Amino acid sequence: DAGITQSPRHKVTETGTPVTLRCHQTENHRYMYWYRQDPGHGLRLIHYSYGVKDTDKGEVSDGYSVSRSKTEDFLLTLESATSSQTSVYFCAISVADTTYEQYFGPGTRLTVT
Amino acid sequence: GQQLNQSPQSMFIQEGEDVSMNCTSSSIFNTWLWYKQEPGEGPVLLIALYKAGELTSNGRLTAQFGITRKDSFLNISASIPSDVGIYFCAGPLSAGGGADGLTFGKGTHLIIQP
Numbered sequence: 001d002a003g004i005t006q007s008p009r010h011k012v013t014e015t016g017t018p019v020t021l022r023c024h025q026t027e028n029h030r031y032m033y034w035y036r037q038d039p040g041h042g043l044r045l046i047h048y049s050y051g052v053k054d055t056d057k058g059e060v061s062d063g064y065s066v067s068r069s070k071t072e073d074f075l076l077t078l079e080s081a082t083s084s085q086t087s088v089y090f091c092a093i094s095v096a097d098t099t100y101e102q103y104f105g106p107g108t109r110l111t112v113t
Numbered sequence: 114g115q116q117l118n119q120s121p122q123s124m125f126i127q128e129g130e131d132v133s134m135n136c137t138s139s140s141i142f143n144t145w146l147w148y149k150q151e152p153g154e155g156p157v158l159l160i161a162l163y164k165a166g167e168l169t170s171n172g173r174l175t176a177q178f179g180i181t182r183k184d185s186f187l188n189i190s191a192s193i194p195s196d197v198g199i200y201f202c203a204g205p206l207s208a209g210g211g212a213d214g215l216t217f218g219k220g221t222h223l224i225i226q227p
């Protein structure tokens with residue numbers, strides 16, 4: 001158990017509304033990640049963070065922004081949700097700078113109607 | 114990003130059978146990871162491989178880092194009902210090094226028939 005929680009676990013929202021998903025970790029790991037999982041696509045990286053206020057884009061970052069004001073929290077925001085952003089969102093952490101091993105949270109299922 | 118091709122997409126097997134699946138990349142990897150995901154949960158790391166030719170076991174699971182560095186294999190011996198799930202391979206998203214994210218295969222769905 002990597003001490004990762006995600007909230008909310010499920011959310012239904014309407015097109016055009018803003019949505020923020022939260023990832024919280026208890027072990028002060030430096031690297032945190034947001035992925036989305038869709039049928040037929042596996043998991044794809046949205047954004048990641050390598051420290052407080054240090055973030056970078058992943059493969060599918062359009063339409064998403066992130067913030068990290070504290071080590072333990074990494075927020076993913078959809079400024080104006082679209083139906084194409086209906087997905088399951090996973091947060092992950094890496095336990096060291098020198099490893100690619102990542103540990104995942106339980107996920108947030110987001111439905112945009 | 115680098116693409117990973119997993120096969121087979123799904124497997125229907127009997128309890129007690131051995132399972133083999135593989136993953137190939139369009140480019141060389143320096144790390145291979147294997148994950149398992151069960152319904153409603155996040156992926157769980159099973160095995161990490163760091164060296165070409167490396168063979169690593171975790172209980173009934175054995176994974177190998179291909180010598181070409183473009184493929185990896187996962188074997189499960191004597192399958193049991195709790196092995197059901199989706200198995201993903203993963204590798205570094207970029208060749209630049211550092212913990213800057215993973216690219217995943219589309220998964221092998223393992224189904225065990227009674």
